[in-house]
Structures are given as C-alpha cells and as structure tokens.
Amino acid sequence: MAPANRAVAVSHVGKIRSNNQDSAYAGHDLFVVADGMGGHAGGDVASAIAVNRIREADKEYATAAEAEFALQAALIAANSLLTETVFEHPELTGMGTTVSAMVRVGDQIALAHIGDSRIYRFRDGELKQVSIDHTFVQRLVDSGRITEEEAMVHPRRSVLMRVLGDVDASPEIDTWILDTQPGDRWLICSDGLSGVVKHDDMQSALASHESPKAVADRLLKQSLDAGAPDNVTIVILDIADTGRVDTLKDPVTVGSASAPLAFTTDVKPVRANRLPTLRLHPVRPATGPTHFEPQSEDYLDELIEEDERRARRRRLTWLIGVIVLVVAIVLAALFGYQWTQSHYYVGASPSGKVAVYQGVQQSLGPIALSHVYEESTTDVSSLPAYDKQLVEQTINADTLTSARQIVEQLTDASKQ
Incomplete structure (x- = not known):
C-alpha cells in the first residue's frame, strides 16, 4: 500500500x-x-x-x-x-x-x-x-x-x-x-x-x-x-x-x-x-x-430483573463474606487474648513493689496485654542489686504458682 x-x-x-x-x-x-x-x-x-x-x-x-x-x-x-x-x-x-x-x-x-x-x-x-x-x-x-x-x-x-x-x-x-x-x-x-x-x-x-x-x-x-x-x-x-x-x-x-462467498447446505430450500x-x-x-x-420490552425487563437478582446475590455474598471475616477476626482476637492471659511473670509494679503480672510483656498499640495480678509488700529497692536488676527486667514464670514462689524467694532475699 x-x-x-x-x-x-x-x-x-x-x-x-x-x-x-x-x-x-x-x-x-x-x-x-x-x-x-x-x-x-x-x-x-x-x-x-x-x-x-x-x-x-x-x-x-x-x-x-x-x-x-x-x-x-x-x-x-x-x-x-x-x-x-x-x-x-x-x-x-x-x-x-x-x-x-x-x-x-x-x-x-x-x-x-x-x-x-x-x-x-x-x-x-x-x-x-x-x-x-x-x-x-x-x-x-x-x-x-x-x-x-x-x-x-x-x-x-x-x-x-x-x-x-x-x-x-x-x-x-x-x-x-x-x-x-x-x-x-x-x-x-x-x-x-x-x-x-x-x-x-x-x-x-x-x-x-x-x-x-x-x-x-x-x-x-x-x-x-x-x-x-x-x-x-x-x-x-x-x-x-x-x-x-x-x-x-x-x-x-x-x-x-x-x-468469495461460498456456503453449502444439505437442507433443500423451502419457499x-x-x-x-x-x-x-x-x-x-x-x-x-x-x-x-x-x-423486546419483555425480554429487556427479564434481563434487567436477572441483573438485579445477580446484584442482590453479589451484595449478599459480600455481606456474608464481611460478617464471616469480622467473626473470624473477633474469635482470633478472643482466643489470642485468652492465650496471653495464661502466662505470668514477676516484675516491678507502678508503686515500686515486687508484683506478679498476668499476661505477656507486649502491647497492641495503646492496649497492654498484661496487668498486675498480685502485688507483694516487698519494695524492689530493698532487694540485692542482682535481684533488683532481674525484677526490673522481669522474670518469666511457667505458672501462677511458680510466680508466687519467685516472689517469696525475693522477699526472703530482701530480709537478709
């Protein structure tokens, strides 16, 4: 060309x-x-x-x-x-x-x-x-x-x-x-x-x-x-x-x-x-x-009705999906929080006492995942230097009983 x-x-x-x-x-x-x-x-x-x-x-x-x-x-x-x-x-x-x-x-x-x-x-x-x-x-x-x-x-x-x-x-x-x-x-x-x-x-x-x-x-x-x-x-x-x-x-x-336009048929033309x-x-x-x-208007109405049904199904599917997702997130959060509350450690309370904490030493933004469970009468400042450093850095415990035993040992050490 x-x-x-x-x-x-x-x-x-x-x-x-x-x-x-x-x-x-x-x-x-x-x-x-x-x-x-x-x-x-x-x-x-x-x-x-x-x-x-x-x-x-x-x-x-x-x-x-x-x-x-x-x-x-x-x-x-x-x-x-x-x-x-x-x-x-x-x-x-x-x-x-x-x-x-x-x-x-x-x-x-x-x-x-x-x-x-x-x-x-x-x-x-x-x-x-x-x-x-x-x-x-x-x-x-x-x-x-x-x-x-x-x-x-x-x-x-x-x-x-x-x-x-x-x-x-x-x-x-x-x-x-x-x-x-x-x-x-x-x-x-x-x-x-x-x-x-x-x-x-x-x-x-x-x-x-x-x-x-x-x-x-x-x-x-x-x-x-x-x-x-x-x-x-x-x-x-x-x-x-x-x-x-x-x-x-x-x-x-x-x-x-x-x-060239060419097509054949096995069907005999009928006039x-x-x-x-x-x-x-x-x-x-x-x-x-x-x-x-x-x-035709009837057919167009049928198509429009079909499209509306499809749109409703799509909205329902999205709604169910969102609900399922929200429920899954909430359940995951609940189970996760319960898991954190099965842990304990020993640390210094805000008032300076040796205390047992329930939870883990992390936080989600402004939400702390631990709190003071029990506070003893022992001042952290009365502990020997080494024990004082351990408490300030926190001491992990497998169970609540283990955490209480650690507090008793620290109390005894403060009196020596």
Missing part, C-alpha cells in the same frame, strides 16, 4: 477464533466495519453479505444528507439480503452482523451504526467514541444502574439489542452527520479491539504521526498481545484536507468479505408463503454461539 494512502483496513482472526467473522471495507469515500455472529456457519456469511452490499454506496455525494440517506438505504438493503439468504438456507437461521459505516462528503461525515462495533474520532489529542453501543449493558449504564467500569466486566456485556439479520425486517439504525476538519483521525473497529485494548492505549496509538497502516498494525499488535479472544478489525481514515481526494488508490476489502416482516425471532436455533438477543 503506497505511503500516500490516508486510509487503511486490516482484519485478523485473533488467537482464539477458528475463522474470521469480521468484514471491512475502505474505499474512496466509504468506510465500513461489520462484525458477524451466528457461529461458524453464519457470522462470516452475514458480515460478508452486509459489506458487499453496503460498499455499493461508495460514490460521490452532493451533500452529507444525501450520503446519510444512501447509507441508511444500503444497510436496510443488506438486512433484506440477509433475511432472503436465511430463507434460502435455513441452516443459517439466527445469523446477524453489526455495521458501523461512514461516508466523507467534503468537511462532513455521514454515519450509520447498529450493534457494538464502534466509531471513534481523534481530534486535538483526544479520542472520543461517537457511536453508541446497542447492548444490554449500555442500557444499564444509560439508566444509571451500573457504571462504565462495571459494564466492562458484566457477564451480559456481549448481549446485543440491535443487529442486521433475519430477526427484524425494519431494524432501527442510528444515522447522523458530523463535521470534520484537517488533522482529524477517524477509527472504526470491531469489539475485538475496543473490548480488549484500553481507551488510553488506543488514544496513544492514534496520537502517533505514523501512517494509518502503521497505526492500525500497532493497535492490532496490542490486541494480539492482550490475547485477542475475538476477531480484530480496524479501519482508519486521516483527514488531510476538505477537498475530495481519493484516500486510497484502490479500495480495500478485508475479512470474510474479501473471499413457503410467509411474511419475513413477521419473523422477529429465529424459528430454529443458530448453528453456533451468538451474542444477539431480541429487542
């Missing part, structure tokens, strides 16, 4: 997945990332169909509004193709794909988005996410139920509420227009990057003055170094001027859309009289794991 290119598209299968279900396209004016789902037999097909259809919108537009409308129409058309493909090949039931796309028109960008792939804008040293994730946890964040930090580790963080696929004939697609300016750097990526590489690390990489290709390779390496549990797809566009100049000498397609618009739920399970769930 020539150094003059101001855009790039790269895709990698990652370290865990067996196939690449992502697709992406970087053209003259159009830039797209799609993250497919539906298991081995469906995710790659879904993203490839979507990108192959949407890239037909890579044209010159008179206005950003015209480009926005064309993008929305392209995504709706891609959704219809996915529905028709499932109709012809029932084994692909449940497949779907996210799509994040943008078209540059002069000093503006028209955007279209559905799912949890992301669109970022890097400007003046700050990286900002301009798309909104259509996920269950994002709903929880927006409603104030959880924080952004909690969303990163939430067990339902991969549940999508909106995608292109055979689940909705009229999916709700976010479209909008933003201004851009020379020096801006735009990033579109699948969650294989945004879900693994930290925001600050992405910002640091995009702040580099390196070419889009070098930056994309750096971001890809960071994801791979972090384990890359999912496919990683990155599209970067640099804005150098406000005029229309081809950002790529040749459009680039990567991921599953870069290979029944049915209305695809009524197929809001798959009639049979997907052939592999999927992270899409239907966007």
Whole structure:
C-alpha cells in the first residue's frame, strides 16, 4: 500500500477464533466495519453479505444528507439480503452482523451504526467514541444502574439489542452527520479491539504521526498481545484536507468479505408463503454461539430483573463474606487474648513493689496485654542489686504458682 494512502483496513482472526467473522471495507469515500455472529456457519456469511452490499454506496455525494440517506438505504438493503439468504438456507437461521459505516462528503461525515462495533474520532489529542453501543449493558449504564467500569466486566456485556439479520425486517439504525476538519483521525473497529485494548492505549496509538497502516498494525499488535479472544478489525481514515481526494488508490476489502462467498447446505430450500416482516425471532436455533438477543420490552425487563437478582446475590455474598471475616477476626482476637492471659511473670509494679503480672510483656498499640495480678509488700529497692536488676527486667514464670514462689524467694532475699 503506497505511503500516500490516508486510509487503511486490516482484519485478523485473533488467537482464539477458528475463522474470521469480521468484514471491512475502505474505499474512496466509504468506510465500513461489520462484525458477524451466528457461529461458524453464519457470522462470516452475514458480515460478508452486509459489506458487499453496503460498499455499493461508495460514490460521490452532493451533500452529507444525501450520503446519510444512501447509507441508511444500503444497510436496510443488506438486512433484506440477509433475511432472503436465511430463507434460502435455513441452516443459517439466527445469523446477524453489526455495521458501523461512514461516508466523507467534503468537511462532513455521514454515519450509520447498529450493534457494538464502534466509531471513534481523534481530534486535538483526544479520542472520543461517537457511536453508541446497542447492548444490554449500555442500557444499564444509560439508566444509571451500573457504571462504565462495571459494564466492562458484566457477564451480559456481549448481549446485543440491535443487529442486521433475519430477526427484524425494519431494524432501527442510528444515522447522523458530523463535521470534520484537517488533522482529524477517524477509527472504526470491531469489539475485538475496543473490548480488549484500553481507551488510553488506543488514544496513544492514534496520537502517533505514523501512517494509518502503521497505526492500525500497532493497535492490532496490542490486541494480539492482550490475547485477542475475538476477531480484530480496524479501519482508519486521516483527514488531510476538505477537498475530495481519493484516500486510497484502490479500495480495500478485508475479512470474510474479501473471499468469495461460498456456503453449502444439505437442507433443500423451502419457499413457503410467509411474511419475513413477521419473523422477529429465529424459528430454529443458530448453528453456533451468538451474542444477539431480541429487542423486546419483555425480554429487556427479564434481563434487567436477572441483573438485579445477580446484584442482590453479589451484595449478599459480600455481606456474608464481611460478617464471616469480622467473626473470624473477633474469635482470633478472643482466643489470642485468652492465650496471653495464661502466662505470668514477676516484675516491678507502678508503686515500686515486687508484683506478679498476668499476661505477656507486649502491647497492641495503646492496649497492654498484661496487668498486675498480685502485688507483694516487698519494695524492689530493698532487694540485692542482682535481684533488683532481674525484677526490673522481669522474670518469666511457667505458672501462677511458680510466680508466687519467685516472689517469696525475693522477699526472703530482701530480709537478709
């Protein structure tokens, strides 16, 4: 790829997945990332169909509004193709794909988005996410139920509420227009990057003055170094001027859309009289794991209720844990104190008498672990020099009886 290119598209299968279900396209004016789902037999097909259809919108537009409308129409058309493909090949039931796309028109960008792939804008040293994730946890964040930090580790963080696929004939697609300016750097990526590489690390990489290709390779390496549990797809566009100049000498397609679309089925296509618009739920399970769930209010309520139950269980677990810890500390303190009170020694009392002490000669902060148990009438000052030194330094005794015998011996010595 020539150094003059101001855009790039790269895709990698990652370290865990067996196939690449992502697709992406970087053209003259159009830039797209799609993250497919539906298991081995469906995710790659879904993203490839979507990108192959949407890239037909890579044209010159008179206005950003015209480009926005064309993008929305392209995504709706891609959704219809996915529905028709499932109709012809029932084994692909449940497949779907996210799509994040943008078209540059002069000093503006028209955007279209559905799912949890992301669109970022890097400007003046700050990286900002301009798309909104259509996920269950994002709903929880927006409603104030959880924080952004909690969303990163939430067990339902991969549940999508909106995608292109055979689940909705009229999916709700976010479209909008933003201004851009020379020096801006735009990033579109699948969650294989945004879900693994930290925001600050992405910002640091995009702040580099390196070419889009070098930056994309750096971001890809960071994801791979972090384990890359999912496919990683990155599209970067640099804005150098406000005029229309081809950002790529040749459009680039990567991921599953870069290979010929080929899939077979042992199931004979069935053409029944049915209305695809009524197929809001798959009639049979997907052939592999999927992270899409239907966007119905009943289902959302069930997820929220489930999350609240999980939160209550988590709080109860923490409470029980804290109680157990406190009880353990209290019991340890009690047993420890009882152990110290089974010891005795002989020393000088505050009044200068020879005394038997119960406990040990240590303290925990301001708390002394010993006290005067018995005080004799013998003055420490009346003892011979050697015995006086021993008492002042304290004399350990195995039992209370032994301590009393030591006091008697010292008393006798003081009278001699």
